[in-house]
Amino acid sequence: MMENSRSGRTEPAGPGPRTDSDSGLGPGDRADFDAFVAALDYPMFIVTAARPDTGERSGCLVGFATQCSIEPPRFLVCVSTLNHTHGVAAAAPVLAVHAPDSRQHPLAALFGEETGDRTDKFAHCAWTEGPAGVPLLTDCPRRFVGRVEDAIDLGDHTGIVLAPIEVPEHSDPTRTDLLTYADVQDLAPGHPER
Template sequence: MGKLDAFTRALDYPVYVVTAAAGDEQAGCLVGFASQCSIDPPRFMVWLSKANHTYRIARNASHLAVHALRNDQKRTAELFGSRTGDDIDKFEHVTWRRPAHGNAPVLEDACAWFLGRIESQVDGGDHVGFLLAPVEEGPPGPSRPALLLFSDVNDLSPGHSA
């Protein structure tokens, strides 16, 4: 048992789909390690596993798109969390578009999203943190929906091990 296991078992936090594009490749994955990390200037940190196909695309990307999912979107979470872009094109199974800035795919049915310019990358061990400066965000929805949480997806088998 690791030194953070007891602490992290007590947490239940939102999960996100993060997408990236570089050159003619695009990718996306389900992410549990992400958080706002500054108010002024606004910044958000997303951590991607080094074993992940999305990480290999993101390290050459200029922007990442971060999507919050509603709690009824487990199917989308399963697609981006249990499948790997090494084997399938995940974007054939969702409706998406290119944002006005950057080229990371934006999922049309996400309840909230933002596009962030990658300011820096931080090696954190088996994950790399991408510090994002928001440049575009989706319009707010009519209400604040219940978000998909880690406890909703902790039964998924990952497309890649961390």
């Protein structure tokens, strides 16, 4: 049995991370699936978090994120379990989700290539403190702050469900020049993939 950290409920433990051999894909299908996914051009996000008990801050570049409910409004961000931000986000009551534009490659590089295990990323960018101490990136006003509602084990990522609690008035939703997966293909992850 596993305790859900947000609800305190005890739930049956899942089967654990899947491997290629038990993913349901037949021989050769994994390459076809990888090609299908590689052709998609997702928007990229920078997720920031702060632990209320220690004040530790962290943030990372995230490619797996989406609105997952209209009513009530909910947003899902998936954070790699290898990432320094994972531990901080697991203890944070809120997260900030920033949508950088296509000109913000250097900011994406800071949060995608550096790791909080070795680098204080916030010493290299402008930020202010938001609700529950979450860092808000000054140069990335298209963002929202969300209260953590649930965390879901998704294998090598944890899905964190957020209920939006604050969206700044100066966040311009009409801009469509989002930084995308294609824009960051040149970045090397701070924590290499398995």
